[in-house]
Amino acid sequence: MVEQNAYLDGLFGSLADPIRRDILRRLVDASYSVGQLAEKYDMSFAAVAKHIKVLEKATLIIKTRRGNEQVVSIAPAALKDAAFYLHQYEKLWSDRFAAIDTLLQEDL
Amino acid sequence: MSNQTTVTAEAGSPFITIERIFDAPREKVFRVFSDAALVARWWSPNGTATVEALDFREGGRWHFSGTGDQTISFHGFFHEITAPERFVQTSEFDNLEAMIGERGHTVLAKYEFLPTEDGRTRLVTTEMYMSTEDRDMAVQSDMESGVVRAYQSVDSILKGME
Numbered sequence: 001m002v003e004q005n006a007y008l009d010g011l012f013g014s015l016a017d018p019i020r021r022d023i024l025r026r027l028v029d030a031s032y033s034v035g036q037l038a039e040k041y042d043m044s045f046a047a048v049a050k051h052i053k054v055l056e057k058a059t060l061i062i063k064t065r066r067g068n069e070q071v072v073s074i075a076p077a078a079l080k081d082a083a084f085y086l087h088q089y090e091k092l093w094s095d096r097f098a099a100i101d102t103l104l105q106e107d108l
Numbered sequence: 109m110s111n112q113t114t115v116t117a118e119a120g121s122p123f124i125t126i127e128r129i130f131d132a133p134r135e136k137v138f139r140v141f142s143d144a145a146l147v148a149r150w151w152s153p154n155g156t157a158t159v160e161a162l163d164f165r166e167g168g169r170w171h172f173s174g175t176g177d178q179t180i181s182f183h184g185f186f187h188e189i190t191a192p193e194r195f196v197q198t199s200e201f202d203n204l205e206a207m208i209g210e211r212g213h214t215v216l217a218k219y220e221f222l223p224t225e226d227g228r229t230r231l232v233t234t235e236m237y238m239s240t241e242d243r244d245m246a247v248q249s250d251m252e253s254g255v256v257r258a259y260q261s262v263d264s265i266l267k268g269m270e
Contacts, residue, residue, distance in 0.1 A: 021238075061126055064266060085190040089124070089247045093156065094113035097128045099150035100140050108139050 018042075020051050024074065025091060027061060034063075037058040122243045134229040138192035142220060152176060165189065170197065178203075184214070194220050199225040201246070213242050219239075257260040 026063060036049040052072055055061045062075045116125040130137045140146045146161040152156040155176025160265035162170045164186060179214040181202035215235050222230040228253040237243035 006152065056152070086115060086247055089117075090113055090115040090126075092124050093115060093128070094110065095153035096150050097113055098110050099153045100137070103140055103146060103149055104130060104136060108136055108143075 017051065020055055021087065023048075023051060023055060023072075024060060024087070027072065027074040028088075031071050033071055036081075037068065037072060059077075067096040096108075117243065117247060120240055121238050124235040124236040124237075124243060124247070126231075126235075128231050129224065130229045130231060132229060133227055134223050135192045135231045137231060138221050142189075142191070143193070147172065187216075192221055194218065208245075213238060213245075215242075215246070 019041065025042070026032065026037070034052060035045070036048055039043040039051065043047050052061065052063075056063060059075055061072055063070050063072055065071070111129045111131070113246065114125075114127045115127075116127075119122070140150065140161050142162075142164045144159040145163060147261055148159045151172050151175030156176050158173045158175070160171040160173060160181075161183070162168075164170075165185055165187075166189055167203050168186045169183065171181070173179060173181040183202060184199040186195060186197050188194070196216070196218045199217055200211070200213070201215075205211050205215055215237055217236070218234045220232045220234075222232060224230055235243075235246075237246060
């Protein structure tokens with residue numbers, strides 16, 4: 001039981017950060033090298049690498065080697081987790097609400 | 109930076125609660141949910157939404173479909189409308205019959221538009237499923253949100269491991 005809780009703490013802790021959630025969202029569509037992911041954020045390579053490490057520790061992502069670079073992919077086990085699906089559900093609604101924000105700027 | 113969307117789904121419960129603040133008065137936010145032309149512009153943010161029906165009165169029918177990676181369809185009826193505070197509706201995911209071979213998994217949803225002290229609107233959506241299993245299935249089968257693509261990427265990951 002203790003191990004299970006530690007796993008869940010790691011899972012939820014790692015999903016609590018918006019940057020890590022954003023990294024996960026990108027990985028749903030494709031795999032990226034650590035360098036490619038780092039370019040997408042306005043922070044240092046080391047800071048992004050640290051977030052990736054947290055996700056890896058929570059077994060949400062996996063790293064594989066392709067030639068000289070490390071490729072980051074979403075972990076199949078993560079997709080079986082309800083927390084991940086809930087995160088997807090949240091993404092649908094936050095995308096809808098973002099579209100509504102744009103509408104609300106108009107004179108309706 | 110968009111306002112934060114909070115989705116709550118307690119383990120073992122049939123509810124999902126979605127909360128979000130909009131920087132507009134509730135009359136305006138309410139219109140975005142009740143006007144067919146406006147719904148068509150936000151319901152399928154990553155695809156194209158078609159409002160097949162939106163008869164916004166008590167007993168009126170609604171039917172939206174979305175085309176992205178797959179075509180999805182939802183329909184239901186408005187049970188109570190108290191503009192601009194609240195509306196209550198039923199909802200059925202029309203693709204479900206093809207997926208699990210039966211109907212009978214209707215959802216009851218309440219949309220509450222609460223004014224904040226500074227003139228903005230807090231939208232609280234409460235969805236009540238007929239069972240915890242239905243609730244979990246809804247969260248997991250939400251095709252528009254990329255889960256289908258997620259499965260495809262799992263397939264390619266697994267292939268890469270062979």
